[in-house]
Amino acid sequence: MQVLGVKDQVMCRAFLLTFKGLAQRWLVALPPSSIRSFEDLADRFMSHYAANIKPQKDITHLGDIHQDEGESLKAYLAQWQKEDQAIEEVEDQTALTFFIESLRSG
Template identity: 35%
Template sequence: MYLQEVSDAIMCRAFPTTLKGPARIWFSRLTPNSIGTFKELSAQFVSHFIGGHRYKKSTACLMNIKQREDKSLRSYITRFNKEVLSIDKADDKILVAVFTNGLRKGKFLFSLYKNDPKTMSEVLYKATQYMNAEDALLA
């Protein structure tokens, strides 16, 4: 298009027809009339997708994380926290509910229901106390 000296307006209109998947989603979320030239559009596109940027998941993805019978609380927390990093705008109350829902039945889950923590920080603090107590008993 540059070789044919096509106008910016036409290049901007033709650009979205070449997009698929995440790139199309990114383009559809741009504020209308926020870009004046094709050069601006291409610069925003490159800066957004440079480095293999991935879209964030929803909190619904966390519902699949469960503490397996053969896995420790520590490994469940590690896996859960890793997934939370890929979530877009995670609400603390939802995180607490999903985390608690994924725990296997046992003393720690009972203690969470008994104390009813309101934030993930409280849950993780309680988990740390519980794991430290378990480690001390094993030692």
């Protein structure tokens, strides 16, 4: 919207339409005229909800995952794929190396 030159007032109103539940009630409860710009609204939103942001996992997280004793390869592979998909931009060869190292011996 900024690229198209849309005014801040329109962006703020459009932002409201993307909210549901508690987030929408939070925004509606803000005092009238307390938001000066879309950037101000975005900053206040991020400050209010920053604690809810899940930290992004990085590639080193894969080094902490290991196949448990008695865990089937099929079950472990399902868990591994879930963890691998939670990490952005993992090279296949690197992920494969971590996977092989995480398997229990035998």
